[in-house]
Amino acid sequence: MITTATQPLLRFEGLGKVYPTPTGPYPVLDNINLQVEQGEFICVIGHSGCGKSTLLNMVSGFSTPTAGQVLLNGRPIEKPGPDRMVVFQGYALLPWMTAYENVYLAIDEVKPDLSSREKREIAVDHLAMVGLEKAMDKRIPQLSGGMKQRVAIARALAIRPEVLILDEPFGALDAITKEELQEELLQIWNTQKCTVLMITHDIDEALFLADRLVMMTNGPAASIGEVMPIDFPRPRNREDIMEDPKYYELRNTALDFLYNRFAHDDVE
């Protein structure tokens, strides 16, 4: 059964997670099956509490499955590592350092064998990709939310991960900054072709960015309800895809899934 040529980069096999609670075991995720090819951009959507973050935590290695497994290049994921870099929800930048120092530190830790000159170049290049050439010597507290998120993305991509994991990266940003960052993220992804797993609450964001949209059913024991391919040609242009009649077809499918078929039950 060795078929390395066609082996997907990531494979979720019967993945499940049960949390022990004082009132008995609570199943968060149940029987998740998915294959992700190298270079794919996957968005995950679902109502809050459906276990999206738990799902990605089992890819990043912060959480271990209680059933099944996630395979990266055929090997089960056991612990966090720089091949699966995370852009954390709260940015997780070190505030006593400058933007540049934050990025440099990551490169220095992950690729200690590079010369300091190479490391410096990588750091500056990636900060430039997110438009921070001028602000890179500022300390983190002096940066706006959008700029902090840019630094976090630059740091994540500078270490060249195989999988980039983003947990609602643009949720806290204003609409304009959000669109700018989405475009920058797509541009960098186009040049690096790393695999992206991204949690979002925003259907339009997913339609603009993703190759496939993974829609989760509600918890407990949430699972993948439907995987919707989004095959707009790349490079994408926001105006163009929004004029495409297919955009509304896909949008309605997603809305229908979230608000009719798996409407959030507010009464607990």
Next chain:
Amino acid sequence: MTTTSPNPTSNAAGPLLWWKRNRKLILPPLFGIAGFLLAWQLSASLGLTRLPGPLSLFTEQRTRELLLYPFYDRGGLDKGLFWQTMASLGRVAQGYFLAAVVGISAGIAVGLNKTLNRAFDPLFQFLRMVAPLAWVPIALVIFQKNQPAAIFVIFITAVWPILINTAEGVRQIPQDYHNVALVLQMSKKTFFTKVLIPSALPYIFTGLRISIGLAWLAIIAAEIVMSGIVGIGFFIWDAYQQNYVSDIVLAVIWIGGIGLLLDRLMAWIQSRISPGQ
């Protein structure tokens, strides 16, 4: 003519303007202190208390000499207040340095390790409640000599706030920073120097600042009980034995002043070193 006039006038009004802006900050403390000294002097002059008033610092010849000549040194214990203070500060420096080293290292260990914390926290909470004076006889029994006993008393008084604050600072490191370290598979050394220390630094400095005041309080307590050493604490005890009450008043003013200086110094270092968060 009209165009050049604003400059000289604003210059002339400079000090006056400054005074107008700042007098609300300067006058109340001046009035407060003057009022306190006046009440004290009156109560002494009217014979309400046996404590000599502030004027006795000048009227008593021996006290006046101590006040005006802090640098004299006639050998033995007969030294000016500057040398007495320096001797005490030297002991504080040694005990405090020891407390900082032990407090910060133990604090980091306890902050990182939950089991260690559970094992020792009750003990720390108990020991930190023991007053400096109570440690003096214990220290004398352990060390048998005045000098190391005094340093031990400083150490044991100053170490707890440093230890407890450092441990808290380490516990308060956001989970996000731990996660970053995990994803990057950061080495222990890098985590320590680039994440742990800078993150806990504000807490460590809070502990250091509380402790410098305590260390200074403790040295007085320690020296008062230990006889025959040069130091401001023993100076007070000696003056009391010989009924030189105005000398005590003068020494107390020195002690307060030095304590204030130490606290300001730590606050200044804190503001320089603490990272902008």
